[in-house]
Amino acid sequence: MTDLVPAWVGGRLAPVEKLEVHTEGLRHRAVSVFVMDGEKTLIQRRAPGKFHSAGLWSNSVSTHPHWNEAPEDCAIRRLREELGIRGLYPAFADRIEYRAEVGDGLTEHEVVDIYLAYGRVGMALAPDPVEIVETKWVGLYDLAADITRHPDRYTIWLQIYLEEHMDRIFSALLRS
Numbered sequence: 001m002t003d004l005v006p007a008w009v010g011g012r013l014a015p016v017e018k019l020e021v022h023t024e025g026l027r028h029r030a031v032s033v034f035v036m037d038g039e040k041t042l043i044q045r046r047a048p049g050k051f052h053s054a055g056l057w058s059n060s061v062s063t064h065p066h067w068n069e070a071p072e073d074c075a076i077r078r079l080r081e082e083l084g085i086r087g088l089y090p091a092f093a094d095r096i097e098y099r100a101e102v103g104d105g106l107t108e109h110e111v112v113d114i115y116l117a118y119g120r121v122g123m124a125l126a127p128d129p130v131e132i133v134e135t136k137w138v139g140l141y142d143l144a145a146d147i148t149r150h151p152d153r154y155t156i157w158l159q160i161y162l163e164e165h166m167d168r169i170f171s172a173l174l175r176s
Helices: 018-024 071-083 140-149 156-164 171-175
Strands: 004-009 012-017 027-037 040-046 057-059 061-063 091-103 106-118 132-139
Touching: 004 018, 012 018, 018 106, 027 057, 027 071, 027 091, 040 071, 040 140, 057 061, 057 156, 061 071, 071 106, 071 132, 091 156, 106 156, 132 140, 140 156
Parallel strands: 027 106
Antiparallel strands: 004 012, 004 027, 027 040, 027 061, 040 057, 040 132, 091 106
């Protein structure tokens, strides 16, 4: 089955095959979710078979909506498919656009809807081994500090989110 991603072609959104989106560096829609328990966030290490950024740590879910799929529906679907999480209802936190090379001639140029979902450390997880090889809960400030010290361990988008947009994404959380 072809994975069609909403991408801008000629100034309009169109369904484009996911690999073509990344080889051409097309601006496209994306969804990211941070599952939070207070100041702790659930991160995942991407499986070695991922077509880019394999083996790197990332936020709870990073994905692309299907063509004609609402971002919030995508967030709920991928929490279930990637992590086996049901019953969380992510809240919209921010929209961020970035462009970055991700290796092997691939480029992410994403317009990302970012969501926060409130879970619990110790909650039941059933990660899909095709997507994820490891998960862990980590303090948000500890994560940001480790990204600064060891950026090569993390996906470029997680680096961008925490280095450039942390206050915006987590504003409600960081005020409490």
